[in-house]
Amino acid sequence: MLDIKFIRDNKDVVIAGAKKKHIEVDIEGLIKLDDKRRALQVSVDEMRAKQNTASSAIAGAASPEDRQKLIAEMTTVKESLKAQEEELQNVMKDWRALMVLVPNVPDMSVPEGESDADNKEVRRWSPAGAEGSPKKFDFEPKTAVDLMLAHDMADFERGAKVAGFRGYFLKGDGVRLVWALERFVQDRFVFNDTASPERRFTPMIVPSLVRKEPFIGTGYLPQSEEDLYKTQDGEYLAGTAEVAGMGYYMNEVLEKKDLPIKFFAFSPCFRREAGSHGRDEKGIFRVHEFVKYEQIILCEASHEESVKWHEEITKNSEKLLQELNLPYHVVLNCGGDIGLGQVKKYDIEAWMPSEKKYRETHSASYFHDFQTRRLNIRYRDDDGTVRFVHSLNNTALALPRILCHIVENFQQADGSIMIPDVLRGYMGKDAVSRD
């Protein structure tokens, strides 16, 4: 949510921003409605003032006759006040409905574009060197699905039998790899003996079953309801730990000295993937049910701070991919490929040899106060002013998706799959084998 004052003062910026994001929203209409809202508000305030004055007069010394007279007068004021209050309420209802649809303004550096095809590569890394091209195979690389089936790391037929479309079982070394990756990422982010100080986060296990408010607050509702599973009791299943993690401080005022707050949040994630039925139908790349470690940051209300932490959490994830020896690139998402609340977003995409292209493993965004205004998360600044904090998040590691990248990049000509060096200690072996 944006500040209505900001919208009024920067109408053109907001309109241009929405256009850049390819989001339809009637800003002119909103401002007209807001004019009406303000006029009504002023009028209602004045009538209430009158009523308040009369009420104290009644309570005061007036004689019984005066008292009756004043009460009679107030009865008529009450009628017209009630009518205006009702009108104001109707206006407010429409006003709120419009306000939650207004997108945050994308950063200047966000490129124009409609879809992920228009995202701009900002850097590339491969084990061969920072500017190196992704791994070359002197044989035709197999797909992750074929490799995983060949090594009995997953079972998709039985997955579908049991769980339905996009259902999956992981087995044997498929599971060991997932667990090894979890231990690896936990070591990097939360266990002090190996974590670098800048990557030290407060670990959290957060709910996936979450009430409506945090979804509205983070911007997933009302727009993306069709992508969420809903329970018969009215909660939704979160598609990311961001929802509950951000909800943690909802309606609270924080102390400036406690900022930045850095969460390393784990949760199971559920996504209906509505509207993506044709895409990534096989395997574990796009599934309804997975788990994810997420970096969440709340920082001071300053653009510079937001940018600093945005770069930071992006680098954190890049380091993981580097340690895993997975070639990747970072793209700056174009206007059409960033969400309602995001100011700027980087996607990190790791190389997928069978597809000969990069596929997303991480997504790093910052929001300024878009989410925290909705969630009402504030902090007291040095001068005593209460401000909305800024929020950011990035994937730390999403599982099992990254298995696709690992098995494909580490496959050998003979069909075997090597294990990335950093995971060998956890796995207790160098190559994938069948149980």
Place this chain on the structure above:
RNA sequence: GGAGAGGUGACUGAGUGGUCGAAAGUGCUCGCUUGGAAAGCGAGUGUGCCGCAAGGCACCGCAGGUUCGAAUCCUGUCCUCUCCGCCA
């Protein structure tokens, strides 16, 4: 699932129809005191909206209602807690 209690400011917590935006305490800020600190003493300390200002309006979970007037009464709703039952 059954029974009960409760939601008030950064926090604890008083307040059952009109000088209540709200006592008191804690915390915080400033000052005094001190070699310095603690303690003590004194003063200050909510948010939002309209307005150049003076000032006005709103907010005691949320939404309605009663009333000239509601934190206070009524109804609904959401949430929290306790006990019993059940369960990992």
